[in-house]
Every structure is written in C-alpha cells, then in structure tokens.
Amino acid sequence: MEAFIRCYPPNLPTGTTHVWYVMRGDDLVVDTQNPAEPLPGTSQAPTSIAIRKHFPLGTQGDISVHAAIVDADCELSEGLQTVNLRNLMNHPGIRQEVIMAGSYAKELIEFQTMTKYCSRCAAPYRAIPNTWGLRCDPCKHEVFAPVSPAIIVLIHDGDRVLLTTKVGWGNRYSLVAGFAEPGESFEACVAREVREEVGVEVSTIRYVGSQCWPFPHQVMVGFLAQYKSGDIHMDAEELADAKWFDRGAMPAIPPATAISGQILDIWLHGDAQKDMIVGFDYQDYR
Numbered sequence: 001m002e003a004f005i006r007c008y009p010p011n012l013p014t015g016t017t018h019v020w021y022v023m024r025g026d027d028l029v030v031d032t033q034n035p036a037e038p039l040p041g042t043s044q045a046p047t048s049i050a051i052r053k054h055f056p057l058g059t060q061g062d063i064s065v066h067a068a069i070v071d072a073d074c075e076l077s078e079g080l081q082t083v084n085l086r087n088l089m090n091h092p093g094i095r096q097e098v099i100m101a102g103s104y105a106k107e108l109i110e111f112q113t114m115t116k117y118c119s120r121c122a123a124p125y126r127a128i129p130n131t132w133g134l135r136c137d138p139c140k141h142e143v144f145a146p147v148s149p150a151i152i153v154l155i156h157d158g159d160r161v162l163l164t165t166k167v168g169w170g171n172r173y174s175l176v177a178g179f180a181e182p183g184e185s186f187e188a189c190v191a192r193e194v195r196e197e198v199g200v201e202v203s204t205i206r207y208v209g210s211q212c213w214p215f216p217h218q219v220m221v222g223f224l225a226q227y228k229s230g231d232i233h234m235d236a237e238e239l240a241d242a243k244w245f246d247r248g249a250m251p252a253i254p255p256a257t258a259i260s261g262q263i264l265d266i267w268l269h270g271d272a273q274k275d276m277i278v279g280f281d282y283q284d285y286r
Contacts, residue, residue: 001097002061008130012043012056013064020046021057021067021105024074027082028102035083036094038101041066048080055108060097067105069113086215089257099257103214108132110216111145119143150218151189152177154263155202157227157244161267162198163251164234164242172252173245174260177220190223198242199233202226208266211259222259224267 007013019038022029029049031039039046043064045054051068058065076082085106089099111132117124118136125134125143133144152175155162163173178193180186187205194202202225213220234242245251247268254261 002063004058004060004065004097004100006058007056008132009056009127010129013059013066015059015062015064017062018043018064018066020051021065021102022046022049022051022070023067023105023109024070024076024082025072026106027084028088028106029070029076029080030083030088032079032081035081035088036091036098038065038098048077049074053113055105055112057101057104057108060101065101067101067109069109090255091257094257096257100212103212106214107145107147107212107217115143146217148179148218149186150177150179150213150220151186151193151223152220152260152263153190153194153202153205153223153225154267155194155198155200155225155227156267159247160244161247161250161264162200162227162232162242162244163253164198164239166238167240169240170252172254173241174254175263177260179218180221186221186223190225194225197235197238200230201228203228208263209259211262213259220259222263224263 018041020041021038029039031037039048041047045051046068049070051070053069055067057067085102088094088102115125115134118139118141120141121136121139123136123138125136128135128142131144133142135142154175164176165173176194176197178189178197180189184192186207190205191202194200204226206224208222208224210219210221232242250268253264256262256265
C-alpha cells in the first residue's frame with residue numbers, strides 16, 4: 001500500500017487523480033454500483049454532487065484524496081446513495097486505505113464543523129495555518145481533533161479464548177475493550193478492563209497493532225494477554241455474556257476489517273505465543 005502523505009491548509013494534495021469522501025451528516029455518499037470506493041472528481045469537487053465545504057486530506061501515490069460535506073437535506077442524484085461508515089467497513093473486499101481515509105474524513109469533518117467557539121472564553125476560533133487545529137486569539141487556547149485511545153485484548157488460555165458480547169450484537173462475540181484512563185499505561189488499562197469486565201487476571205500482555213475507529217474518535221490499541229487466574233464474573237451493566245470458547249467451536253466473530261477480527265484471526269490461525277511486530281501489517285502477518 002502506498003504511503004499516505006497528509007496535507008494541511010493552505011496546502012493541497014499533489015496527485016493527478018482525485019477521489020472524494022463526501023459526508024452527509026454521519027453517512028458517506030457513495031456510488032450505488034461501487035459503494036466500497038470514494039467518488040471520482042477533479043481537484044475542485046466530485047463529479048456527481050455539489051459540495052458545501054472542501055477538506056483536502058493528502059496524497060497517496062498519484063491520487064489526491066479529498067473530503068467534503070453536503071447539506072443534510074441535500075437530494076442525491078440517481079446513482080448515488082448514503083451508507084453508514086461502520087456498515088461500509090464490513091463491506092466484502094473493502095480496501096484498508098478506504099477505511100483509513102473514510103475514518104480520517106469523518107473525524108476531521110466532525111471536529112471542524114462542531115468546534116466553533118472557545119470552551120474557555122466563548123470567543124470564536126480561527127484556523128491555525130498548516131494544521132487542522134483551531135486557536136482562540138483572546139485567551140490563546142488551541143484545540144485539535146480529539147483522539148481517544150482505547151485498548152482491545154484477546155484473552156487466551158491454551159486452545160480456548162475468553163469472548164464477550166453485548167445487547168444488540170445477536171450471536172456475535174468479540175474481545176474485551178475499554179478506554180484508557182488518565183495516568184494509566186496501556187498495559188495497566190488492559191489488566192484493569194479485563195478485571196472490571198470479566199473478573200479474571202491476566203499476564204504476558206503484548207502489543208499486537210492498532211486501528212483508527214471513528215465512532216466517534218477512538219484509536220483501538222490491540223493486545224494479546226495470557227489468562228492467569230480467576231473465574232468469570234461479568235459486569236452485567238457492560239456485557240450481555242462472557243464465556244470461554246474452544247478454538248474448534250467458535251461463535252460468530254467480527255470481520256477481518258476490524259482489529260478485533262484481525263487479532264482473533266491471528267490467534268485462530270497463527271501462534272499466540274509468537275512475538276508480534278509492533279505496528280504489524282495484518283496482511284503481511286497472514
């Protein structure tokens with residue numbers, strides 16, 4: 001995958017081919033026949049829809065990547081539809097670069113459109129050149145698009161794995177996850193979240209990889225952890241069920257487009273004792 005080189009106002013992408021991630025509210029506008037790809041266009045706008053505001057994102061190879069917003073009541077022409085980004089991430093065959101750029105567009109647009117006035121003195125913000133940040137001139141306060149780190153961890157014990165589910169997930173199970181708290185390392189967060197949600201203790205906590213998760217603005221930091229001791233005592237306010245599954249009798253699990261599915265796939269088909277590469281490339285690992 002070509003490196004994605006970000007650009008910041010007033011700079012523009014430098015590729016000769018232009019693609020657009022267009023948001024209408026919380027949804028992406030896509031081509032009905034090709035929903036897993038961004039819209040084509042020029043350096044000024046997508047070819048199929050009029051936009052209200054332009055956000056140049058960066059360059060990937062010879063491709064200029066743009067984001068834009070349209071009005072919430074904008075009528076779409078024939079051949080266009082809206083799709084929720086979370087659903088799009090589960091689309092068969094969707095490319096990782098589309099997930100990355102779509103996530104970037106969603107988080108950036110939410111920050112830029114919802115952050116207007118200083119939280120300290122209520123004066124209007126102005127743009128900081130060469131960043132997407134905002135500055136309040138009267139009190140000098142600066143803000144940038146928030147990123148909230150959260151851990152997600154696979155708890156393994158030989159040929160079994162401890163999985164959880166929540167109300168509304170149907171028969172799908174996934175991994176323990178939770179937000180890092182102030183003054184806490186990721187490893188300490190793993191141990192605490194596991195203890196709070198399922199009541200067991202873990203050891204040998206090892207980093208696997210990370211993924212942007214724009215709902216609304218997380219970065220999921222993935223780990224493997226060895227079960228150490230304790231019986232399952234589930235937090236019923238957080239979870240609907242938590243139990244052990246054998247490697248050969250797994251429930252429905254998340255797709256490989258989500259980091260939870262990727263970590264589960266590594267455990268199911270790889271070796272959970274093998275040293276992981278920090279910042280691993282999932283496709284290379286498989």
